[in-house]
Amino acid sequence: MINNDVSHLAGNPVLTAIRNRRTVREFLDTPVPRNVLERVIEAATWAPNHRITDPWRFIVLQHGDKARVEVAQLIHDWTLENIPNPNQATRRKSAESAQREILDSPSFIYVYSVPGDNEEVTRENYAAVCCAVMNLSLAAYAEGLGVGWSTGKPTKPGNLADLIGADLSWDIVGALFIGYPAHVPDRQPKGLDHCASWL
Numbered sequence: 690m691i692n693n694d695v696s697h698l699a700g701n702p703v704l705t706a707i708r709n710r711r712t713v714r715e716f717l718d719t720p721v722p723r724n725v726l727e728r729v730i731e732a733a734t735w736a737p738n739h740r741i742t743d744p745w746r747f748i749v750l751q752h753g754d755k756a757r758v759e760v761a762q763l764i765h766d767w768t769l770e771n772i773p774n775p776n777q778a779t780r781r782k783s784a785e786s787a788q789r790e791i792l793d794s795p796s797f798i799y800v801y802s803v804p805g806d807n808e809e810v811t812r813e814n815y816a817a818v819c820c821a822v823m824n825l826s827l828a829a830y831a832e833g834l835g836v837g838w839s840t841g842k843p844t845k846p847g848n849l850a851d852l853i854g855a856d857l858s859w860d861i862v863g864a865l866f867i868g869y870p871a872h873v874p875d876r877q878p879k880g881l882d883h884c885a886s887w888l
């Protein structure tokens with residue numbers, strides 16, 4: 690039986706954030722101030738990264754800006770063309786919903802990883818950027834914000850990088866929806882019996 694009693698650490702802010710952070714995709718309309726967003730991006734850059742490559746790149750698409758509108762349209766069009774559903778009305782609904790989510794999200798950031806000179810470094814860099822996204826998510830939690838990390842439709846079109854000025858060599862790590870939560874879902878991890886073996 691696993692003892693996961695953490696009462697001796699009650700109130701510890703790191704553990705509280707790790708356990709209570711959830712993926713959020715429903716937000717209040719309240720804008721996220723620029724300095725708050727800068728703080729959570731800065732927190733991301735404290736992530737471990739082998740060889741100190743600082744491989745993360747963040748592209749912030751500001752609310753109402755032309756770039757955000759163009760990206761939302763691109764994702765709409767990609768969805769309409771590519772989701773595998775024979776029903777045209779369903780495809781249109783899905784495309785409109787993907788577009789709307791991008792337009793409405795209080796903050797919206799693309800995250801990329803810069804590849805290395807070889808496969809090993811490229812993999813390390815990608816892993817480091819995933820750590821950076823987690824740092825960003827925990828820092829966002831500390832600010833009262835929620836983050837939704839997507840590797841779905843918002844990341845798919847081949848010409849996305851071109852549109853937002855990302856280097857074509859970079860690997861996309863995700864699109865981040867960020868804002869003050871309107872709804873925070875619940876989730877319990879499966880537990881150590883599911884994932885850990887002790888030899």
Ligand SMILES: Cc1cc2nc3c(=O)[nH]c(=O)nc-3n(C[C@H](O)[C@H](O)[C@H](O)COP(=O)(O)O)c2cc1C
Binds near residue numbers: 863
């Ligand atoms: C690499 C990565 C990609 C993800 N992509 C998506 C996505 O495309 N769509 C989505 O709804 N959630 C996505 N998520 C969020 C997960 O679904 C979420 O983390 C999971 O349901 C666990 O919930 P929690 O983050 O609240 O603990 C992604 C998470 C990670 C780590």
